[in-house]
Amino acid sequence: AQSVTQPDIHITVSEGASLELRCNYSYGATPYLFWYVQSPGQGLQLLLKYFSGDTLVQGIKGFEAEFKRSQSSFNLRKPSVHWSDAAEYFCAVGAHKWNSGYSTLTFGKGTMLLVSP
């Protein structure tokens, strides 16, 4: 079964500094990978996705992520963090269950990003 690990529960970054959030996945085939962001009391918003092609993917709000198959990682990066980026970030891997025809996402437990002035 697929799984996702986000090793950092909380990260604090100074405004203007660079950011990297880590994500490791376990999945037997070529994964479909996603990063989502959630502000308090809100739903999740899709930041970016990878399913084939270029291993460096660009997303919204200036975020990017790099798929590294050899490391089973899909880390999220941003060159300069803004105070409005403070939120919780979730990494997810998609899987298709061929026996049932259903597709599901497995989410990591999230990383809370705090931005200091």
Next chain:
Amino acid sequence: DGGITQSPKYLFRKEGQNVTLSCEQNLNHDAMYWYRQDPGQGLRLIYYSQIVNDFQKGDIAEGYSVSREKKESFPLTVTSAQKNPTAFYLCATMGQHYEQYFGPGTRLTVT
């Protein structure tokens, strides 16, 4: 505007009562999902549905029930059998490449 609506945003119930959470979408997506979110636990899958009149149990289906009578609607009932129903509930649909789109959520408090 295309999207997913969940109502109500906040819901309060007494213990022992069943409660139904609404989820409606106009994205024309076939697959719909219900998740429960608790602090520090990430998202846990309750039920999902690929097509009308068909649905599957997720990882934590006990104490919950769903129906899928229309493509646009996937209501979730939290029954009195659910031991810890207080949580934030999220509904989602799935696009073409497994990406999911989420509604704004319903916060359920049971006392």
